[in-house]
Amino acid sequence: MSVTISDIAKTAGVSPATVSRVLNNSGYVKQETREKILKIIKELNYTPSAIARSLSTNKTNTIGVIVPDINNPFFGEVIKGISEIADKHDLNIILCDTDESMQKELKALKLLKEQRIQGIIITPTSVEDDFNSEYLSTLENLGIPIVLVDGHVKYSTFSGVFVDNIKGAYEGTEALIKAGHRKVAIITGRMNSKPAKDRLIGYKKALAMNNIPIDERYIFYGDYRQESGYKFTKEMVMMEDGPTAIFVCSNLMTLGCIKALHEDDLKIPEDMAIIGFDRIEILTIAGMNISFINGPTREMGSIGMKLLIDILKNEEKKEIKRITLLPELVLNGSEKYIKK
Known part of the structure; x- marks a missing residue:
C-alpha cells in the first residue's frame, strides 16, 4: 500500500499543506517541524508522485526529444548524447518519432505540452522551401524552450547545434577527386532540407575548385x-558512361548503395569507390573499410542538451545560441581509384 501526503501529515500531526511545503521546499515551516516531517518521510519510505509534483509546480522533471526516424543510427547517437547530459541533471526523456511526417510532429508537440515538460530538443521535419506559417506559429506559441539539432526551421530564432555540411561534402568529394576520380556522382538527401542543400553545394564546390564540369547525370536526388x-x-x-565514385549523403543510403553493389558482384573500390556521410558502426564491426565523413553526432546531442539546460536556467535572458560543429574526413580505402 502506497504512502500518501495525508498519511505523513497524520503521523506528524500537521496539515497536508505543511507536508507539501516541505516536499516542494516552498513557504515557511518551523525547522523543528520540517525535521520531524523529513524523518517520517524517510521512515515511511515515501516517494513523491511525479504527476502530483507536476500538478503543484506546473512542470515535470522531463524534456521532450523529437526525431524524424528512430531507426536511423544517426539519431540513436544523438539521443545517447542527450541522455548522458540529461542523466547528470536528473532529467527524464520522452522520445517521439515523427517518421518524417509533419502531422505526426505537430501531434508530438501537442502531446509533449500536455505532459508539462520543461523543454524540447527537436530535429524538425519542416521543409526549407515550403514555409509553413502555422507550423512556425505552433512552435513559437508552445511556451516551452526549444533547441534544434541538425535541422532548421525557416524564419525561426531558436537556439541549435548543427554540422558544417558544406565543408563535409566538399572534403568528401575532394578526397575522391584527389584519389584520381573525375566522374564522381552524388546521392543527395531530401532537397527540401537545408543539410541536403548544403551537401550538394559542397559537392559542386569541390568539382568547381578542381576544374571538373558538373554533370547533371551524376546527381541523384x-x-x-x-x-x-x-x-x-x-x-x-547500368549507365554507359557511369561514375567511378559515389559520394553518398547519408548513412542509410550508403547501406543501400553497398547492398546494390554487392548484388551485382561489384567490389569496393575496384569497381566503384564510395565515401558516405556519417559513420556506420555495423560496417566497422563487419570489417568493411568504408571511408566516411564523421559528423560529431553524439556531441551534437550533448551540446543540444546543454543548450536547453542553459535556457532553462536563464529563461529571462532569452539568448539565442547557434553552434556549428566541424565534421571529420575518415579515409579507410574505399575512396581509391583502381585503374582497369
Whole structure:
C-alpha cells in the first residue's frame, strides 16, 4: 500500500499543506517541524508522485526529444548524447518519432505540452522551401524552450547545434577527386532540407575548385532512406558512361548503395569507390573499410542538451545560441581509384 501526503501529515500531526511545503521546499515551516516531517518521510519510505509534483509546480522533471526516424543510427547517437547530459541533471526523456511526417510532429508537440515538460530538443521535419506559417506559429506559441539539432526551421530564432555540411561534402568529394576520380556522382538527401542543400553545394564546390564540369547525370536526388541509395546505385551501374565514385549523403543510403553493389558482384573500390556521410558502426564491426565523413553526432546531442539546460536556467535572458560543429574526413580505402 502506497504512502500518501495525508498519511505523513497524520503521523506528524500537521496539515497536508505543511507536508507539501516541505516536499516542494516552498513557504515557511518551523525547522523543528520540517525535521520531524523529513524523518517520517524517510521512515515511511515515501516517494513523491511525479504527476502530483507536476500538478503543484506546473512542470515535470522531463524534456521532450523529437526525431524524424528512430531507426536511423544517426539519431540513436544523438539521443545517447542527450541522455548522458540529461542523466547528470536528473532529467527524464520522452522520445517521439515523427517518421518524417509533419502531422505526426505537430501531434508530438501537442502531446509533449500536455505532459508539462520543461523543454524540447527537436530535429524538425519542416521543409526549407515550403514555409509553413502555422507550423512556425505552433512552435513559437508552445511556451516551452526549444533547441534544434541538425535541422532548421525557416524564419525561426531558436537556439541549435548543427554540422558544417558544406565543408563535409566538399572534403568528401575532394578526397575522391584527389584519389584520381573525375566522374564522381552524388546521392543527395531530401532537397527540401537545408543539410541536403548544403551537401550538394559542397559537392559542386569541390568539382568547381578542381576544374571538373558538373554533370547533371551524376546527381541523384535521394531522400536519406536506404531504398533510394539502393535504387540510384542500380541506375549508376547500368549507365554507359557511369561514375567511378559515389559520394553518398547519408548513412542509410550508403547501406543501400553497398547492398546494390554487392548484388551485382561489384567490389569496393575496384569497381566503384564510395565515401558516405556519417559513420556506420555495423560496417566497422563487419570489417568493411568504408571511408566516411564523421559528423560529431553524439556531441551534437550533448551540446543540444546543454543548450536547453542553459535556457532553462536563464529563461529571462532569452539568448539565442547557434553552434556549428566541424565534421571529420575518415579515409579507410574505399575512396581509391583502381585503374582497369
